[in-house]
Amino acid sequence: MPPTLASLVHHSALKLTVRAGEERLATPVRWAHASELADPVPYMEGGELLLITALKLDAEDPEAMRRYVRRLGQAGVAGLGFAVGVHYATIPEALVDAAAEEGLPLLEVPRRTPFLAISKAVSAAISAEQYQAVTAGFAAQRDLTKQALSGGPAGLLAALAGQVDGWAALYDATGAVVASAPEWAARRAARLTPEVERLHARTPPASLVVGGEADRVELHTLGASRRPRAALAVGTGAPLGTAERYAVHSAIALLTLTTERSRSLHEAEQRVGAAVLRMLLAGEPEHARTAAGSLYGDLLDAPYRLIIAEAASATAARAHADGRTAPHGGATSPNAAPHAVPSPADAPRPVTGSAPSRRRCGRGAPAGPLAELAEHVEAAAARAGEALLVVPDGERLVLLTADGGAAARACVGYAAALDQARTTGQAPAGRTDEPVMGLSAPAGPIAAATAYRQAEQALSVARRRGRALVEHEEVATGSVVQLLSDDAVRAFADGLLRALREHDATGRGDLVASLRAWLSRHGQWDAAAAELGVHRHTLRYRMRRVEEILGRSLDDPDVRMELWLALKATSGTE
Numbered sequence: 372m373p374p375t376l377a378s379l380v381h382h383s384a385l386k387l388t389v390r391a392g393e394e395r396l397a398t399p400v401r402w403a404h405a406s407e408l409a410d411p412v413p414y415m416e417g418g419e420l421l422l423i424t425a426l427k428l429d430a431e432d433p434e435a436m437r438r439y440v441r442r443l444g445q446a447g448v449a450g451l452g453f454a455v456g457v458h459y460a461t462i463p464e465a466l467v468d469a470a471a472e473e474g475l476p477l478l479e480v481p482r483r484t485p486f487l488a489i490s491k492a493v494s495a496a497i498s499a500e501q502y503q504a505v506t507a508g509f510a511a512q513r514d515l516t517k518q519a520l521s522g523g524p525a526g527l528l529a530a531l532a533g534q535v536d537g538w539a540a541l542y543d544a545t546g547a548v549v550a551s552a553p554e555w556a557a558r559r560a561a562r563l564t565p566e567v568e569r570l571h572a573r574t575p576p577a578s579l580v581v582g583g584e585a586d587r588v589e590l591h592t593l594g595a596s597r598r599p600r601a602a603l604a605v606g607t608g609a610p611l612g613t614a615e616r617y618a619v620h621s622a623i624a625l626l627t628l629t630t631e632r633s634r635s636l637h638e639a640e641q642r643v644g645a646a647v648l649r650m651l652l653a654g655e656p657e658h659a660r661t662a663a664g665s666l667y668g669d670l671l672d673a674p675y676r677l678i679i680a681e682a683a684s685a686t687a688a689r690a691h692a693d694g695r696t697a698p699h700g701g702a703t704s705p706n707a708a709p710h711a712v713p714s715p716a717d718a719p720r721p722v723t724g725s726a727p728s729r730r731r732c733g734r735g736a737p738a739g740p741l742a743e744l745a746e747h748v749e750a751a752a753a754r755a756g757e758a759l760l761v762v763p764d765g766e767r768l769v770l771l772t773a774d775g776g777a778a779a780r781a782c783v784g785y786a787a788a789l790d791q792a793r794t795t796g797q798a799p800a801g802r803t804d805e806p807v808m809g810l811s812a813p814a815g816p817i818a819a820a821t822a823y824r825q826a827e828q829a830l831s832v833a834r835r836r837g838r839a840l841v842e843h844e845e846v847a848t849g850s851v852v853q854l855l856s857d858d859a860v861r862a863f864a865d866g867l868l869r870a871l872r873e874h875d876a877t878g879r880g881d882l883v884a885s886l887r888a889w890l891s892r893h894g895q896w897d898a899a900a901a902e903l904g905v906h907r908h909t910l911r912y913r914m915r916r917v918e919e920i921l922g923r924s925l926d927d928p929d930v931r932m933e934l935w936l937a938l939k940a941t942s943g944t945e
Contacts, residue, residue, distance in 0.1 A: 373399045374496030376420065376450045376476050382492055385484055387452070390467050392476030398449045403493040405486045410442065417447030420478075420493065422486045424457040425466075436469035444473045451475060452489065456482030501613065508617025515618065519625045527625060528552040534618040537607035541626065542567050543750040544600055560604050566590060567602050575599050582606075589619070593627050598742065600630040640666070647671070648762050648769065652823055656816035670758040674774040674813040677822040678782055679830050680806045681767050682741055741768050744785060744806050748772070751781030768806070769823075774813040782808065786840030793839075807833050808840040864937035870920050882920070883938075885913040890935045894925075 377396040380387050389396065401418030407426040408414070415421070421443065429435050443451065451470060453462045462479055470477035480489070511534045518526040528539040529552040540551040540560035546567040551557040563581065570579050570590050574597070579590040587607050594600035603626055605611075605619055643662060650659035651671070660671055745761055745768060752759040755777035762769040772778040789805050809830025814822035825843040833841035871882045885903060889910065892899040900907040914925060923930045 373401070373500050374493050375399055376478070378496065379420070379489065379492060380478065385489060385492060386481050387484070387489075388479040388481075390453075390462055390477045390479050391470035392450065392474055395450075395474060395476050398476065400449050400493055400496075402497075403452075403486070403490040405490075409439075412442055412446040415446050415448060418449050420450050420452055420489070421448050422452040422454070422480065422489060424454045424459075425463075426458055430459060430463040430466050433465040433468065436463075436465045437472065440466070440469040440473045440475055444475050448475070450478060452478045452480045452486075454480040454482070454484075454486065504613035504617065507614035508621070511614065511618035512621040515621050515625055519629065524626060524629055525550045525552070527622060531605065531618060531622045532556070535605055535607050535611065535615045537605065539606070539622070540604040542602040542604065543753060544571070544598070544746040545750045546571065546602070547750060547754060549601075549754060556606065559606065563588060563590065563604060567604070570602060571599050585609075591619070591623050593623065593630055595627065598746070601626065644760055645762060648760065648771070648819075651771075651816065651819035654817065654820060656819070659816070666758075667760060668758040670760065670771065670773060671816055674815060675771055675822075676774050676779050676813060677811040677819065677826045678770040678772065678779075678808055679767060679823075679826040680741060680744055680770070680808045681830060682739065682806055740805050741766075744768065744782070744808075745770075747785050748778050748781050752776070752778040779810075782810070783840060786838075789839040805839065807838075809833055810840060810842045812843045860936075860940050864940040867921075867933065867937045868941065871917060874916070874920060880913055880916065882913055882917055885910060886917055886934060887938050889914060890931060890938070894931075 375397050379385060379400065380389055380396060399418065400420050401416070403420045403422060404411075404415070405422040406414065407423060409427050411421065428439065440451070453459075453466065455461055462477070467477060480486070511530075514534070515527055515530050518530040522529070524541055528541060528550055531539045532552040538551065538553060538556035538559065540556055541549050542560070542564075543549050546564045548557050548560045548564075551560050566579060566581050567590060570577055570592060573592070575592045575594060577592045577599075580587065581590065582588045585608055587610060589605045589611070591603045591605075592599035592601075593603055603619075603623060605622075607615070611619065643666060647659045647663045647667070650656070650662060656671065663671060741763075745763070748770060749759060749761065751757075752772070757773055757776050757778055759778050760771035762771075770778070770782070772782070786808055793805075807830060809826040809828065809832070811822035811825035811829065814825075825846075828846055829841045829843045832846050833839065868883060871886065874880065875882055881903075885899075885905075888902045889896075889899040892902065896907040896910055900910045903910065918925055921930075925931060925934075
């Protein structure tokens with residue numbers, strides 16, 4: 372407790388006497404200051420015990436004293452100490468009455484008590500209070516460290532809640548509550564998710580205070596990287612004192628250590644994760660299990676899904692390098708070579724559910740929207756206690772997740788939110804590089820390579836359809852015509868049909884429409900001629916002209932197929 376007017380009055384060496392404002396003696400004193408100025412307020416901060424001898428005051432003028440005392444009260448002065456026996460034998464009644472009227476504590480300082488003694492007493496009390504706070508802070512730090520080692524984050528939160536006489540909660544990178552103390556605090560903490568998301572948008576370390584005096588909550592980011600790994604909320608019924616502040620800072624440091632693992636351990640886990648994935652894709656599940664040990668739990672034994680995510684800009688860049696353009700942010704040819712499996716240096720680290728989130732780093736660590744996707748899926752896996760293999764691969768992200776698990780559902784939900792935002796025009800401004808994902812069918816340990824190919828095929832379809840995610844089960848559904856939206860296909864179709872369109876533009880016949888009708892009627896002359904409203908001999912002549920102009924025979928089924936697909940690919944441009 373800081374010194375108060377009451378503690379100074381009870382100080383046996385000071386011999387102070389209360390002359391007014393007895394009801395406000397519990398007011399804390401921040402400092403003791405002597406001033407003989409007629410108006411010392413410009414030099415006060417509030418909370419001081421002002422010591423005077425009334426050298427320059429007309430202390431016997433009631434109106435002057437009322438103005439003087441009122442101004443001191445408005446400035447937040449804690450109390451007024453008047454030295455008797457210097458300029459006045461006793462405190463003038465005008466000053467006593469003004470202090471009583473204003474409710475400002477007025478203390479009589481005897482002649483034998485120097486102002487310096489009062490200042491020393493206040494300073495000593497403040498120092499003692501600060502020392503006590505520091506001692507309590509160190510004790511709290513020891514207790515919090517012990518709880519963190521024995522009970523993990525949950526034990527640390529329980530100890531912190533007791534230290535601040537309030538509640539505490541831990542959020543993951545997505546703003547979801549992962550632990551709280553006491554248990555009822557989870558509901559209160561969940562209502563602060565929007566504020567936590569706003570805090571995560573700031574550059575760490577960052578903090579935020581919400582609520583009022585009776586329900587005050589401090590929010591702090593956790594983590595040493597540019598993106599917060601978690602957040603801590605501390606709720607109290609009053610502003611934190613010095614000892615409580617030490618406890619909160621200690622908790623922040625300890626929780627940061629639990630969410631940020633050492634770089635050497637992290638890089639070792641990266642190499643293990645990449646090696647496990649390579650072994651699975653090479654058809655060596657037994658070697659993969661041996662290398663993983665217990666790192667991924669039963670993930671490698673149960674049915675799992677493989678997800679490949681890629682930023683739209685990466686798809687476009689790859690298409691450009693191949694001499695092609697890609698619609699919807701980047702479609703590539705289905706015949707393109709599959710992406711390389713990450714090297715050990717670019718490997719992932721596991722998420723085992725033992726912490727709210729895990730830090731990713733290394734040369735292959737994703738950035739931007741891919742990093743946000745990884746954090747979202749990792750947080751879901753951690754909350755559910757699921758194992759998750761995450762392999763950053765440059766501008767790609769490969770995830771291995773349990774079939775039907777929380778991580779897979781989180782990935783699908785993330786993609787659905789992206790599609791909805793795109794459809795409704797609510798996508799964030801400047802965010803044009805959202806991830807595109809392909810999700811394989813459920814697979815077992817010996818079918819990892821098949822699952823990888825399925826995920827790549829689904830990713831290719833997702834690009835063409837302009838969707839955030841496509842599951843492999845959807846690849847065979849719908850019409851193959853949707854796959855013809857690739858610019859390279861349209862360029863091929865335009866080139867194939869250009870000579871026919873140039874012929875039609877001269878007014879010498881409608882070869883393109885005739886070809887379409889003939890192909891759609893499976894080469895039936897009478898049906899196609901009736902559709903066109905011409906004689907079948909006219910149609911036969913036109914088809915011979917098509918063969919002459921193209922230099923290809925319509926008797927060849929491959930030629931008929933290519934022409935039909937070319938007509939379908941360009942049907943929207945005519």
